[in-house]
Amino acid sequence: MNMWLKFAIQNTLRNRRRSIVTVSIAALGTAAILLAGGFALFTYQALAQAAARTTGHLILGKPDQFAKDEDVPLRHGLEDVAALRTALLADPAVRQVLPKVEFSGLISNGDKSTVMMAAGVDPDNEFAVKGPFLNMTEGKVLVSGSPDAEVMLGAGLARSLKATPGSSLTLLASTTDGAMNAMDVRVKGIFTTGVPDVDKRLVYTDIVTAQKLLVTQRVSTLGIFLDRMESTGPVQQRLAAQHPQLTVQTWMDQAFFYKSVRDLYNRIFGALGLIIGVIVVFVVTNAMAMAIIERTREIGTLRAMGTLPGQLLRTLALEGMVLGGVGAVAGAALSLGISLMLYVVPVHMPPPPGRSEGYPLNIAIDPLMYIVTLAAMVLLTMLASSWVARKTVHMPVVVALAHT
Amino acid sequence: MDRATLPLPPVLDVQAVHKTYRLGAHTVPALRGVSLQVQPGELLALTGPSGSGKSTLLNLAGLIDAPDAGRILLQGADVTHLDDARANRLRQQAIGFIFQGFNLVPVMTVAENVDYPLFLAGVPAAERRERVAAQLKAVGLQDHAHHRPDALSGGQRQRVAIARALIKRPRLVIADEPTASLDSHTADQVLDLMRERGHAEGAAFVIATHDSRLTRRCDRVVALLDGKIEGASQ
Numbered sequence: 001m002n003m004w005l006k007f008a009i010q011n012t013l014r015n016r017r018r019s020i021v022t023v024s025i026a027a028l029g030t031a032a033i034l035l036a037g038g039f040a041l042f043t044y045q046a047l048a049q050a051a052a053r054t055t056g057h058l059i060l061g062k063p064d065q066f067a068k069d070e071d072v073p074l075r076h077g078l079e080d081v082a083a084l085r086t087a088l089l090a091d092p093a094v095r096q097v098l099p100k101v102e103f104s105g106l107i108s109n110g111d112k113s114t115v116m117m118a119a120g121v122d123p124d125n126e127f128a129v130k131g132p133f134l135n136m137t138e139g140k141v142l143v144s145g146s147p148d149a150e151v152m153l154g155a156g157l158a159r160s161l162k163a164t165p166g167s168s169l170t171l172l173a174s175t176t177d178g179a180m181n182a183m184d185v186r187v188k189g190i191f192t193t194g195v196p197d198v199d200k201r202l203v204y205t206d207i208v209t210a211q212k213l214l215v216t217q218r219v220s221t222l223g224i225f226l227d228r229m230e231s232t233g234p235v236q237q238r239l240a241a242q243h244p245q246l247t248v249q250t251w252m253d254q255a256f257f258y259k260s261v262r263d264l265y266n267r268i269f270g271a272l273g274l275i276i277g278v279i280v281v282f283v284v285t286n287a288m289a290m291a292i293i294e295r296t297r298e299i300g301t302l303r304a305m306g307t308l309p310g311q312l313l314r315t316l317a318l319e320g321m322v323l324g325g326v327g328a329v330a331g332a333a334l335s336l337g338i339s340l341m342l343y344v345v346p347v348h349m350p351p352p353p354g355r356s357e358g359y360p361l362n363i364a365i366d367p368l369m370y371i372v373t374l375a376a377m378v379l380l381t382m383l384a385s386s387w388v389a390r391k392t393v394h395m396p397v398v399v400a401l402a403h404t
Numbered sequence: 405m406d407r408a409t410l411p412l413p414p415v416l417d418v419q420a421v422h423k424t425y426r427l428g429a430h431t432v433p434a435l436r437g438v439s440l441q442v443q444p445g446e447l448l449a450l451t452g453p454s455g456s457g458k459s460t461l462l463n464l465a466g467l468i469d470a471p472d473a474g475r476i477l478l479q480g481a482d483v484t485h486l487d488d489a490r491a492n493r494l495r496q497q498a499i500g501f502i503f504q505g506f507n508l509v510p511v512m513t514v515a516e517n518v519d520y521p522l523f524l525a526g527v528p529a530a531e532r533r534e535r536v537a538a539q540l541k542a543v544g545l546q547d548h549a550h551h552r553p554d555a556l557s558g559g560q561r562q563r564v565a566i567a568r569a570l571i572k573r574p575r576l577v578i579a580d581e582p583t584a585s586l587d588s589h590t591a592d593q594v595l596d597l598m599r600e601r602g603h604a605e606g607a608a609f610v611i612a613t614h615d616s617r618l619t620r621r622c623d624r625v626v627a628l629l630d631g632k633i634e635g636a637s638q
Contacts, residue, residue, distance in 0.1 A: 003523055010511035301507040304468050305568075306496025306524050308489075397468035401503075 004311070008318035015291065019323060022287040026327020026377065027334060029280035033273045033373055034335035038363035040265045044258070045364060048229065051255035053130050056098060056223025057232045058239065059254060060088070063247045065221060072178045073103045077218030078246075088224060091238065093231040096129045098122055099219040101210040105173030107203060109161040116157065118171070118203040120210025120219075129225050134204075135357070139165030139189030142206055149209045150188040156200035158190045165189060171203075175215040183213045194357040277380065284324050285384040292316065292392050299392055300400025312393040313386055320385025321378050328377035332370055339363035413480035414441040415575050415608040416465055421474030423460050423631075434460040436631040437474070442576070442608045447599055449619040450612045452628035458612035459580060461628070465610055466499055466578040467491045479575055496524050500569030500607065502598075504581035506561040508553040514564050515540065515549040521572045539567045542604070543597060559590035566597055570605050577602065579611040583618055595621055 012019045064076040078084065078099075085097045101120035106113045123142035134141075137155055151171070153163055163169060167187040175181045185205065192199050211217060226235055232250050240248045252258070292299070299312060339362075347361040392400070423435040435457045442448050450458045463469035464476060467483060468491075475484045483494060500521075501507075508517050515536050522532040540546045543563040553561055562582060569577050582598070583591035595618055602609050611622065619625045627634045 007511070014511055298507070298509060301501070301503065302509070302520075303492075304466065304495060304501050305521055306492050308492060311524075398463050401468070 004315045005318050008315050008322055011291070011295075011315075011319050012322050018287055018290065022283055022323050023327040023330065025283045026280050026324050026381070027330035029276045029283075030328045030331025030373060030377055031334040031338070032276050032331075034332060034370065035338060035363055036269045036272055037369050037373070038335065038339055038365060039361070040269045041364035041366055041369065042362045043265060044262055046359075046362075047258040047261055048251070048255070051258045052225075052229060052232075052251040055251050055254050057226040057229065057251050058224040058236055059221050059249045059251070060084075060224060060239065060243070060246055061221040061249075062245075066247055066249060066253075072176055073174055073214050074101065074176050074216050074218040074220060077101075077176075077216065077220055078222065079218055081217075081219050081222065084243075085222065087242075088222065088239070091235060093226050093235045094224055095227055096125055096225040098126055098129060098223040098225065099207055100221050100223055101207055101214065101218075102220040103173055103210065103214060105171060105213075107157070107161065108170045108172065109163060109167070110170070112161060113172070114157070114160055115201060116171070116203045117201045118173075118205060118210065120205050120207040122207050123204075134191040134193060137190050137192055139187065142188055142204060144206065146188075146206060149183055149185040149212070150206065151185045151209075152189045152191055152204040153187055154199035154202040155190055155192040156196055157203065158187070160200065163187050163190070171205075171213055173213050175213075176218070177215065179215075181213055181215060183209070185209065192356065194351075194355050196356050197354065199356075277376070280324070280327070280377065281380050281384045284320055284327075284381045285388055287323065288316065288320050288385045289388045291319070292389050296392055296395070296400050296403035300395070300397050300403065303393075303397045303400060309393040313389055316389040316393070317382045317386040320381040324381025325374075325378045328374045331377075332374055335363075336365060336370075339365050412444055414477070415444050415446075415479060416440075416442040416610065417475075417477035417480075418461070418465065419475040419477070421461075421464060421471040421476065423457075423464065423469070423471050425460075433631050435464075435471070438628070438631070438633055439474075440626055440633065442610055444575070444608055445603055445606055446624065447602060447609045447622045448611065449622040449625045450610065450628060451614065451619055451625055452634070455630075456628040457631040458628055460631075462578050462580055462610060462612050465576070466501060467495055496521070497572065498575045500572065500574040500577040502562070502565050502569050502577060502579035502582045504584045506553070506558075506565045506585070508561055508564055508568070510553055513550050513552060514545060514556070517553065517564055518567045518571050521568060525572055535571060539571045542601060543567045557590075558586050559593060562586060562590075562594050563597060566594070566601060570601050570607060573605050574607050577607050577609045579609055581613055581615075582611060583613065583615050588617065591615065591617065 061078060062076045068076065070076060081099050088094055088097045099122055103118050105116060105118065107116040122144060124144040127141050142150055142152055151169065161169065165187050168184060169187060170182055170184050172180065172182045193202065226232060236248050236250055302312060342362055349358050349361045351358045418438060418440045420437045420439050421435055422437060425432045425434055438461060450461060452458055464471050467486065470485055475482060477483065478494065478498065486494065512520065518539055519532050519536045522535060537546065540549055543566060545560060545563055548556060548560065553564065556564065583594055586594060598609060611618065613619060625637050
């Protein structure tokens with residue numbers, strides 16, 4: 001082993017109690033940073049997947065669909081969807097293409113009418129691709145090709161209209177020509193998205209029913225589902241080149257909730273990490289400062305024997321590195337243990353603001369985050385130790401030897 | 405006279421050095437025109453009361469301080485105002501130190517303490533191992549090589565300090581009150597060891613001391629008073 005490193009390790013063992021306290025604080029600080037970072041990272045991953053599952057990894061539409069408001073429904077909608085869908089499915093990275101008709105209007109039970117936000121979807125493919133993205137509270141999900149006009153209601157909307165599976169309701173919306181059209185529908189199921197405000201307005205129906213109501217063959221957008229998240233960028237470029245007359249947005253372009261949560265968490269956890277990092281650096285700095293003051297006379301002796309200030313600075317920096325490094329590795333092990341334990345012993349978090357359902361607490365284990373955090377801890381503690389040692393190692397030898 | 409018969413220059417040649425310290429608003433003259441020479445293998449004792457300038461003279465001779473005036477020559481070379489790097493190199497190669505409080509590194513073993521100057525000088529590991537073993541045997545501590553200093557008696561620690569000072573075969577050894585922390589019997593042993601090892605390694609010793617038993621056994625005694633040489637005796 002390198003003599004300087006061995007000397008540094010031996011020096012950390014001089015005052016074991018102080019070293020244990022320093023290493024413990026460095027470990028707890030590192031674990032706190034990694035756990036907070038892992039929580040934020042898991043949240044980002046979960047929200048990103050949810051966003052991509054809701055809209056599709058890519059959303060294809062006419063440019064005005066994304067840029068302008070519509071005077072009448074589907075003014076900027078896509079035509080000849082079947083041919084377009086076939087062309088899109090030819091790309092090897094495209095797993096599914098789901099048409100969507102988005103419209104708004106009124107929904108009534110005969111006694112009471114209320115505003116709805118509706119989505120016409122291809123039920124079989126939609127639910128096959130997206131999986132259980134809705135929590136069905138009553139009834140069943142829609143199926144394609146049903147002879148009856150059917151809808152699924154958000155739980156809040158169903159409660160407002162006193163609707164249950166089997167109830168008859170009427171949808172009222174403006175057609176693509178601007179005329180009003182009404183259609184009787186039967187309630188197939190009731191769901192919750194976990195967001196009460198959305199559950200008070202949202203209606204799912206078959207795309208055929210939606211197009212009949214709006215008297216059109218157009219769809220608002222095509223949601224393109226890819227084999228994996230990482231394909232998003234490359235496929236977007238390919239499709240944009242193949243369909244220059246259309247706009248291809250990514251899930252990120254429409255993930256306003258994801259972006260706002262990410263911005264908020266980055267600030268919160270960034271500040272938290274900075275504070276914890278500063279505390280750890282201060283603790284290591286303080287421990288090193290005490291050790292160096294106690295060893296001033298010894299530093300003078302070593303200097304008298306011909307040790308260069310740079311050599312002493314190196315060994316003291318290594319000493320800080322040992323304290324910070326051992327603490328950081330212990331903290332990483334602690335963080336890893338807690339993260340793995342959460343998969344075995346789940347902990348459920350309460351619903352966040354604006355939501356009706358909690359979620360399981362999970363901590364992402366990201367090797368890059370671990371490497372960067374460990375490297376930062378080691379580097380910072382080395383720099384902090386060098387900084388506090390620089391004055392003593394350059395002190396005149398006579399002064400250092402006379403230190404009591 | 406041919407080159408082979410030329411007399412060797414003194415190991416240390418101090419020429420009319422002055423040194424003044426500043427204590428707050430006051431200046432305290434520590435050395436006032438001190439001159440002295442130390443010959444190879446000589447054991448020179450510096451005596452005098454506290455404040456007479458012994459430690460200051462040792463510091464200047466050991467190149468850990470610089471005089472305000474005068475010259476210091478080490479083996480004939482002027483080392484009065486060397487820069488830090490060159491003074492450091494000379495201390496590393498040519499000067500050994502023995503301190504009153506031993507000043508061993510407590511986390512290092514006896515062997516590691518003795519090895520340290522060789523490590524600094526860049527001596528290969530195999531040679532270092534041999535020389536450390538030989539030096540520890542010479543000071544009678546071969547069985548304590550892997551002990552820490554705190555497991556040794558005061559006399560044993562000073563033996564380690566002597567071994568550490570002599571391991572690099574210095575021309576000059578600076579010893580500040582080397583027997584002050586030792587009982588008389590141990591002090592005698594340490595002095596014998598310094599004399600024996602000094603002669604064996606060809607090193608000159610400059611020893612600051614109050615100990616009259618020690619001064620009696622040195623080759624020469626120089627007495628300092630108020631920063632001047634008051635007298636010298638063989």
